[in-house]
Amino acid sequence: MTGASILRAATLGGIGVRHAASLTLAELRLRLRLRLPLQGGAAPDPEAHDRLRGKALRRACEEAGPVFIKLAQIISSRRDLLPPALLAEFERLQDQVPPFDSQLVPGILESEFGKGASELFLDFEMQPVASASIAQVHRATLHDGREVAVKIIRPGVAEAVERDVALMQQMVRVAMRFLGPHSAEGFVGTFCEMLRKQVDLTLEAKNNLRFRDLHAEDRDVMRVPELVPELSSRRVMTMEFIHGMKPTDPRMPAGRQKRMAELGLIVVYKMILKGLIHADMHPGNIIIDDDDRYCFLDLGIVDELSWELRKQFFESWFATFGDGEGAPFARMMLQFSEEHQVGDFDAFAAEVSEMLRANVADRALRELAFGGTMVTMEALQRKHGIVASPPWVSLALMLVTIEGLARHLDPDLSIAKSIEPHLLGFLRQLYLMNPALEKRRAARQVRQQVVEN
Ligand SMILES: Nc1ncnc2c1ncn2[C@@H]1O[C@H](COP(=O)(O)OP(=O)(O)O)[C@@H](O)[C@H]1O
Numbered sequence: 293m294t295g296a297s298i299l300r301a302a303t304l305g306g307i308g309v310r311h312a313a314s315l316t317l318a319e320l321r322l323r324l325r326l327r328l329p330l331q332g333g334a335a336p337d338p339e340a341h342d343r344l345r346g347k348a349l350r351r352a353c354e355e356a357g358p359v360f361i362k363l364a365q366i367i368s369s370r371r372d373l374l375p376p377a378l379l380a381e382f383e384r385l386q387d388q389v390p391p392f393d394s395q396l397v398p399g400i401l402e403s404e405f406g407k408g409a410s411e412l413f414l415d416f417e418m419q420p421v422a423s424a425s426i427a428q429v430h431r432a433t434l435h436d437g438r439e440v441a442v443k444i445i446r447p448g449v450a451e452a453v454e455r456d457v458a459l460m461q462q463m464v465r466v467a468m469r470f471l472g473p474h475s476a477e478g479f480v481g482t483f484c485e486m487l488r489k490q491v492d493l494t495l496e497a498k499n500n501l502r503f504r505d506l507h508a509e510d511r512d513v514m515r516v517p518e519l520v521p522e523l524s525s526r527r528v529m530t531m532e533f534i535h536g537m538k539p540t541d542p543r544m545p546a547g548r549q550k551r552m553a554e555l556g557l558i559v560v561y562k563m564i565l566k567g568l569i570h571a572d573m574h575p576g577n578i579i580i581d582d583d584d585r586y587c588f589l590d591l592g593i594v595d596e597l598s599w600e601l602r603k604q605f606f607e608s609w610f611a612t613f614g615d616g617e618g619a620p621f622a623r624m625m626l627q628f629s630e631e632h633q634v635g636d637f638d639a640f641a642a643e644v645s646e647m648l649r650a651n652v653a654d655r656a657l658r659e660l661a662f663g664g665t666m667v668t669m670e671a672l673q674r675k676h677g678i679v680a681s682p683p684w685v686s687l688a689l690m691l692v693t694i695e696g697l698a699r700h701l702d703p704d705l706s707i708a709k710s711i712e713p714h715l716l717g718f719l720r721q722l723y724l725m726n727p728a729l730e731k732r733r734a735a736r737q738v739r740q741q742v743v744e745n
Pocket residue numbers: 386387421422423424425426427428429441443490517531532533534535576577589590
């Protein structure tokens with residue numbers, strides 16, 4: 293490890309120790325207030341205890357910087373795993389991280405566009421509406437009256453990310469020397485790559501345009517904010533301001549929650565169908581707009597799924613629901629791996645079949661659903677020495693997140709039951725997108741033109 297990394301590791305250790313110490317003090321204060329003995333005896337109010345732990349963790353993440361905030365955001369999407377009081381603290385890291393000094397904003401706008409805020413905008417609110425790991429967002433009005441969101445990268449964030457990413461990768465390399473190949477390496481690699489990509493907003497703008505194009509026909513259920521290209525650059529992205537609420541907003545009425553639960557699943561499967569995967573899909577990056585549409589924000593990191601992979605994904609689930617046969621699923625897992633092969637395919641496929649059948653038989657699949665099953669398969673992959681590829685990790689994460697969210701919105705929802713009726717339609721649509729067919733179609737068009745001319 294390099295000297296800079298060791299120094300950084302020591303700083304992080306210091307942050308951890310300091311917040312752990314203040315947590316201990318806070319717990320002692322809580323015990324005093326509740327008139328409990330300072331040691332042993334009854335545990336103090338567990339909810340208050342979770343709140344204290346959550347607060348200490350949140351503050352430590354804020355202080356440790358963007359990489360740690362990002363990790364906490366990923367954890368925060370697993371609502372099923374965290375006690376509510378702890379979750380509430382983690383959720384604040386999705387869009388309520390302390391903002392940077394807004395006095396820096398005019399200088400950033402000036403350096404990106406050569407003009408000040410008052411020239412660029414009719415009105416610009418200096419107080420940000422939200423701020424997260426990488427950026428903060430200001431509301432503004434364009435000269436033509438359009439209301440926009442101006443996303444500005446935190447100053448110094450690229451350097452902070454680079455420093456911690458280097459440290460993490462070095463630590464993983466050391467760990468791998470002891471553990472051997474493991475999907476964790478893929479996960480950390482993907483995570484680092486995604487952080488690096490997020491600090492350049494031109495990538496997000498490009499993904500925004502691609503998403504808009506791919507999902508033009510789905511506009512009534514899902515969309516992205518419309519980009520204002522002339523006011524977008526590496527460090528600033530200007531886009532339509534979306535009015536609506538976070539999907540986890542407790543103010544959402546129950547009936548609407550139920551509707552949005554099922555729709556959330558469907559829009560995500562539509563995303564898989566088109567092959568552009570949102571690789572950072574926590575609830576802070578989703579707004580449900582006033583017309584009940586899913587608006588996806590923060591498309592800095594996406595993964596692409598080839599047509600072949602998408603076909604295998606839908607076909608293997610189709611087969612799983614049909615006859616519980618695991619071979620297509622096993623083949624899909626190989627397609628999504630680094631090496632595309634396994635020593636003994638038959639043994640691997642038999643174990644996959646067994647796991648799927650056991651889950652279907654005791655109906656656990658209904659509970660585990662797609663994302664959960666893919667994550668459960670991790671153990672089997674490891675056993676057979678298969679290292680998952682980055683798109684598998686992103687896909688599994690996205691599915692786990694949306695399925696968790698859907699179940700939060702509607703606890704009675706059966707994920708498999710909601711998706712099963714759509715599978716055939718998805719497959720039909722996918723076959724029509726076959727690149728070979730498209731090539732033939734294009735060739736036919738060219739021939740037609742030649743004949744006509
Ligand atoms: N177009 C928009 N309209 C309304 N609010 C937005 C818009 N874009 C972002 N936000 C708000 O700003 C927050 C941070 O933006 P985001 O793009 O997620 O930045 P980060 O990369 O730092 O997470 C979002 O969680 C959301 O609350």
